Amino acid sequence: MFELGLRNDVYRRPLATALDRLGLREGWVCADIGAGGGDVTVALAELVGRDGRVYAVDADPAARDATAEAAALAGTAQVLTVTQAAEDLLLPEQLDLAFCRFLLLHVVDPGRVLRRMAGAVRPGGWVVAQEAITSAGRVGGAALSMPDARHPDIGALLPALVRDAGLDVVDAWAEAPAGVGPGPVTAYLASLTGVDPGEDPVVLPPLVTVVARRPTARPGPAA
């Protein structure tokens, strides 16, 4: 497992932009789906404060423990960890925000997960998904690959997948951290691939962010 804090560091701009874009506020009820070590969960919990709640959902029970520890270390209240497959997402209350990052590339049916996320938010609530286009990353000019992922380039399809889940796409963009030599970008790539790129220039896989809303009401068919 690679260092999650490092991931938040190199991909912090798209995360910050997305959270800013939807106007996340104190008191919101959020879920971080495929929460992993809970980096984003903790960031969300700090923003929603004591009156809000963040469900950290992951299929792996080890993630539950890692997230609970990260939340305790950060001193954040109102983090609830749930061991659940995203395909079966079912939470005890409607959400203001359902979020996922680097999840859909691993699941069998990304469309189903997005539909569950869409169904978990209140009408007018938000869904934010951040997924990579792995093969668009470059090391020394050569393309990256991620053979273990089911859908390594799912970021390229993300806006359409989100729309097809019944959501209104409000904003979408791609952003790729880049660097050369010692620094977080090189360190992140080395932790991800096990190979130190040395002095080769690195462009990490662009992360496609889609910010979407559940429609409040659909116009009925014309009479």
Ligand SMILES: C[S@@+](CC[C@H](N)C(=O)[O-])C[C@H]1O[C@@H](n2cnc3c(N)ncnc32)[C@H](O)[C@@H]1O
């Ligand atoms: C690459 S990690 C991403 C962690 C975190 N979202 C982040 O950006 O740092 C992917 C996480 O998704 C979880 N996961 C994979 N398939 C899942 C599924 N079908 N349902 C729920 N979680 C799943 C894994 O257990 C893992 O913790």
